Amino acid sequence: MVCDICGIxxxxxxxxxxxxxxxxxxxxxxxCAEEKGFGLSSISQPFPNLLEFFSNIFxxxxxxxxxxxxCTGCGMGLSEFQKGGRLGCSDCFEAFKQPLLSLLKQIHGNxxxxxxxxxxxxxxxxxxxxxxxxxxELKKAISTENYExxxxxxxxxxxxxx
Amino acid sequence: MLENYIKTSPEWLNAKGEEADIAIxxxxxxxxxxxxxxxAHWAPMNDLEKVTKMIEEAISRIPSLKNAxxxxxxxxxxxxxxxxxxxxLVSPEHTNSKLGSVIVSEREIISIxxxxxxxxxMQVLSSGLNLVDSWQIIAKVxxxxxxxxPFAFSFDFGxxxxxxxxxxxxxxxxxMLHLPALSLSNKIEKIIPFLSKVGxxxxxxxxxxxxxxxxxxxxxxxxxxGKKEEELIEALIKVIRQIIDYEKEERELLRTRGGIQIxxxxxxxxxxxxxxxxxxxxxxxELLSIIRLGIHLGFLPSIPTERLNRLLVFTQPAHLxxxxxxxxxxxxxxxxxxxxxxxxxxxx
Numbered sequence: 001m002v003c004d005i006c007g008i009x010x011x012x013x014x015x016x017x018x019x020x021x022x023x024x025x026x027x028x029x030x031x032c033a034e035e036k037g038f039g040l041s042s043i044s045q046p047f048p049n050l051l052e053f054f055s056n057i058f059x060x061x062x063x064x065x066x067x068x069x070x071c072t073g074c075g076m077g078l079s080e081f082q083k084g085g086r087l088g089c090s091d092c093f094e095a096f097k098q099p100l101l102s103l104l105k106q107i108h109g110n111x112x113x114x115x116x117x118x119x120x121x122x123x124x125x126x127x128x129x130x131x132x133x134x135x136x137e138l139k140k141a142i143s144t145e146n147y148e149x150x151x152x153x154x155x156x157x158x159x160x161x162x
Numbered sequence: 163m164l165e166n167y168i169k170t171s172p173e174w175l176n177a178k179g180e181e182a183d184i185a186i187x188x189x190x191x192x193x194x195x196x197x198x199x200x201x202a203h204w205a206p207m208n209d210l211e212k213v214t215k216m217i218e219e220a221i222s223r224i225p226s227l228k229n230a231x232x233x234x235x236x237x238x239x240x241x242x243x244x245x246x247x248x249x250x251l252v253s254p255e256h257t258n259s260k261l262g263s264v265i266v267s268e269r270e271i272i273s274i275x276x277x278x279x280x281x282x283x284m285q286v287l288s289s290g291l292n293l294v295d296s297w298q299i300i301a302k303v304x305x306x307x308x309x310x311x312p313f314a315f316s317f318d319f320g321x322x323x324x325x326x327x328x329x330x331x332x333x334x335x336x337x338m339l340h341l342p343a344l345s346l347s348n349k350i351e352k353i354i355p356f357l358s359k360v361g362x363x364x365x366x367x368x369x370x371x372x373x374x375x376x377x378x379x380x381x382x383x384x385x386x387x388g389k390k391e392e393e394l395i396e397a398l399i400k401v402i403r404q405i406i407d408y409e410k411e412e413r414e415l416l417r418t419r420g421g422i423q424i425x426x427x428x429x430x431x432x433x434x435x436x437x438x439x440x441x442x443x444x445x446x447x448e449l450l451s452i453i454r455l456g457i458h459l460g461f462l463p464s465i466p467t468e469r470l471n472r473l474l475v476f477t478q479p480a481h482l483x484x485x486x487x488x489x490x491x492x493x494x495x496x497x498x499x500x501x502x503x504x505x506x507x508x509x510x
Contacts, residue, residue, distance in 0.1 A: 074200045086279065086324040088204035090197065090314040093322055093329075103326055104319070109361075110388025113320025115331040116301075119308040121315070128317055 001072075003029035008139055012097050013069070030098060071095035131160055163231055164242055167249065168484050172270035172287070174250075175475060177467035179290015183458055184406050186338040186378070186471060188292040189250075190300050190395075191285035193323045193332035197312040201324035202259065202277040210261040213281045217274070220310040221265055226303055227272065235262040241489055244480035250287060253278060272303060279324045280332075282307075291402060293335055293395050301391075320387060330387030335395050336365075337402050342377040342455040343412035344405075350379070353405060361385040362401055376447035376474065381405070417459045428456030435503055440496035446477045446503065469506050477502060 003011045009029030069078040073091025081087055081096060093100060104111045117125075134157050141150040174187040195201055196216060199209050221227050235243060235257060243257040251270065256262045256278045265274040275283040284307075286300040314322040320330040328334070344350040354364050363384040366374045381402060383394045416424050431452035435441070441449075454470050456462040475481060482498045483490050490498070 074204060076204065084203075085326075086203055087201065087322075087326070088324075089200040090195070090316070090322045093316060093319055100326060104329065104387060107327055108330065108385045108387035110330075110385070112318055113316075113330045113387055115320060115333075115390045116304075117320075118313050118315050119305070125317070 001027050003027060008135065008142065010094075012094055069096060069099075127160065131157060134160070163233060164238075164245060164484065167245070167270075168481065170269075171468075171472055172249065172475075174270070174287040174289050175468065175471040176289050177471050179288060179292040181406055182290035183467055184340055184409055185291040185402065186340055186474075187287060187289055188296050188335075188337050189285055189287050190293065190296045190333065190335045191283055192300055192304050192321075193280040193328045193334075194282040194284070194304070194307075194311075194321060195314040195323065196281050197314045199281070201279070202281055203279055203324055207260060210277050214261055214263060214276055216311060217276050217282060218263075218265075220307055221274065223310060224303065224306045226299075226306070227265060227267055227274075230265045230267045230272075233264050233266065235259055235264075241480050241483055245484055248475060248478040248480050253283075255279065256283075272299065280328070282311075291337060291399070291406075293337070293399055297335070297391065297395055327384075328386050331389075331391050331394065333386055333391050333394060334382050335398050336380050336382030337398070339379045339381060339402070339405060339409075340377055340451065340454065341379055341405070341409050342451050343416055344409050345377045346416070347412055349408065349412065353408070354379075357381065357401070358384065360397070360401060362398060375444060376451040378447075378451075378474075413455070413459060416455075425461050428452060428459075428461045432456065432462050436507065438500050440493065441477075441500040441503060442492075442496050443477065443479055443499065446499055447474070450474065450477075450503075465507060473503060473506055 001011045003009045004027050009031065011027035011029050013028045013030065070076070071088055071092045072095065074088035076088030076092055076095075078096055078099065081092065087093065087096070101111050134153055138150055138153040138157065141147075141153055174189075177183075177186075179185070179188070196213055199205060199213060202210060202213070205213070218232065221230065233246070233251075235252075238246075240257075243252075246252045246264065247254050247257060249270070251266055251273050252262070252264050252275055256264070256275050259277045262275065262277045264276070265272075267273065270287065272284065272286050274285075284300060284303060286296045286303075288296050288299075316322055321332040323329050323332055341350055344353065357364055361384050362381055364374075365380045365382065366378075381398070383398050385394065389397075431449045435446075435449050435453060450470065450473055453462055454467075457465055457470070476485070477499050479495055482495050482502070485502075486498060
């Protein structure tokens with residue numbers, strides 16, 4: 001699912017607002033969430049208080065309630081992860097990326113792996129690198145309103161992702 | 163199958179490795195998961211079956227695991243499950259796995275738990291301070307499996323594990339240390355908090371959440387993300403060597419300045435082990451720890467370290483019960499334990 005604001009990046013933060021019985025779902029990528037003030041970088045003790053943090057955000061908006069962050073891969077909710085301390089599947093790392101980054105920093109003092117990698121990793125790594133470059137170019141093309149180029153880049157990304 | 167295990171002693175108890183008097187054993191484990199399947203604690207039964215099938219099939223193609231045993235938790239009675247825990251072949255958590263099994267190589271050097279918290283927990287166990295060789299063994303097994311099994315891996319986070327404390331390398335290296343002199347002088351209480359400052363941690367005899375007894379401390383790396391496996395191992399060895407040196411210094415102090423009090427302590431412990439008719443498990447561990455030190459310092463008759471190592475494991479409740487053929491009451495066990503200790507110390 002792509003971000004509702006930039007329309008480019010994968011949305012990793014999902015929430016729902018209910019105002020006067022009207023439900024609105026919003027899906028944001030990390031950067032746009034940060035920009036709109038829904039980012040998590042400003043919390044001092046992020047992990048244990050995340051739920052509280054989220055509910056506080058929504059309390060400020062009249063009549064709005066928060067929907068729990070949930071992994072689309074395995075259905076695990078953030079509160080279940082917080083309670084049990086264990087993630088449900090590989091996709092949870094993307095779904096709960098923001099709280100996880102803070103948690104990993106606390107545990108390991110680090111958030112990026114530099115050790116061993118699986119068999120055939122180099123090939124995959126090259127593909128990922130190329131994807132990142134194309135996505136950056138796509139962002140630029142959109143910001144300069146070069147839609148022809150953007151469409152071309154989007155097709156290239158799609159082909160590479162398959 | 164377990165009958166063979168009760169008759170034989172695993173490689174890691176043979177006291178042949180470096181510093182084997184203090185560093186009883188070395189262990190390295192790697193946590194891995196199969197891509198696109200929920201982690202074992204969260205996966206439905208059919209996924210656990212799929213994981214088991216995939217891993218067992220892959221293992222049958224690995225030369226170093228050619229003659230390995232496959233032991234399934236569901237085939238075992240509670241006593242047998244406890245035996246595997248005492249043997250350090252499975253974790254206490256694994257005994258509750260919905261579909262757990264363990265692959266055990268010859269002489270119990272390599273073992274792979276299937277469907278513990280993660281789909282695979284592969285470990286290598288060896289005697290003494292032997293992390294470098296252990297790493298080479300487990301790295302090779304992992305590499306061979308990696309060519310067959312698609313492991314869950316991300317560019318940022320490395321190997322993905324159910325618990326964020328294992329993510330990255332998925333590696334936990336640990337050394338089981340016997341530190342009676344540092345315990346006696348209470349200096350151990352200063353060392354343990356220091357460990358967390360350098361990214362290490364001390365755990366009990368059966369690993370995470372287990373108690374410390376018999377002056378046995380399992381020291382391991384706490385950090386698994388952001389450093390290479392070799393770096394983590396190197397840092398751990400450095401810390402372990404330092405602790406071993408402290409223990410040696412403390413032992414020397416006891417030998418030269420301990421006086422009659424320390425000699426009395428050793429001889430009382432020895433007297434109890436030699437004469438008692440009933441020895442409970444906890445008391446056995448404490449007394450064996452004291453006499454191990456007394457023997458090392460030359461206050462007691464010499465007994466090979468390998469035998470003392472064996473006693474640490476073979477005097478445990480499930481080992482004793484399976485040796486006599488089945489479940490027994492605690493009093494009978496305490497008697498069996500006393501007799502076993504006295505046989506091994508060549509008193510009887």
